[in-house]
Amino acid sequence: MLQAIVAAAGEEEQINPLIPAPYDILWSLVCFAIILFFFIRYVLPRMNKMLDERSAAIEGNIAKADEAQREAEAALEQYTAQLAEARVEAGRIREQAREDGKKIIAELKDQASVEANRITTTAHAQIEAERQSAVVSLRSEVGTLALDLSSRVIGESLNDDTKAAAIVDRFLAELESSEQLGASGKAAK
Template sequence: MEILTPKPVELLIGLLGFLIVFRILAKVLLPRINKVLADRSDAIEGGLKRAEHIAAEAARTLAEYQQQVTEARHEAARLRQDAVEQGTALIAEIRAEGLREREDVVAAGRDQIAAHRVLAEAELRGDVASLAMTLAGLIVGEPIEAAAGTRAVVDRFLAELDTQDAVSPLDINS
């Protein structure tokens, strides 16, 4: 067992060597290791703090964005409602203008029809008078145009027809 039992000189040299190496490690290497670990810890904690700060800022930015989107939607809805109201008012205005124009066109058409009717009636009266005299001449066998009172008879007959038409319940103007 002598191999396992150390000699006191070797033990002392080994112990002295260990203490020297330990002292060098404790004075030089251990502070560097502690400094690297502290820097690493600071970097990790700083990164976490920065990440929390960035996350908080991102949440705030998201809230602002959502608020702006909500406001934009409200504004769009209001603009749509305004457009619908303006469109409805415009349609009502155009419809009223169209009805006025239609009434103007109908009134102008009625006036034109009345004027044409008066002209046609006057033309027909002349034709009826001349046809009546021609027909009467054919029936009698001699021309009646020479008689002075025939024109007055035809005019009186047409005047009687006009008074009957005025009393008649069937009126073309209605």
């Protein structure tokens, strides 16, 4: 048995299972060369074409993205400028509205002052007219009463209108002058 193992080992030494036979290497090289030829001739150009298309598409998308980003930045700058412009315009409008409000208030105050002065003047004129009317009315009534009273005291009828009117006017003038003297005396104290 030992001999059989040694004989088998001797035969095995001649044939190494790790090293292929020369005809296997040759046919493997031929098959490899044929596959390599078809790969280089047909597969590799298609793969290169596909990779080039993919690369071009990616570069095109990057260019589009860059353009879109530039457009977005330009739109943002324009929006920012318009916003700043709108803020300035709004401030100007607010300031103009304040000024207009102040002008309107001043005009209304002036109109109210003019109207108040007109009403006051009208009221004074009306009061003066009513006072004059009252003075005339009182003069005639006081004159009539004074003449009636004088007629009764004297016992004589004082029907002469001009003479009676002169007496009443003199009496009222003396009464007014005494009132004025009394008023100026009080004012001097």
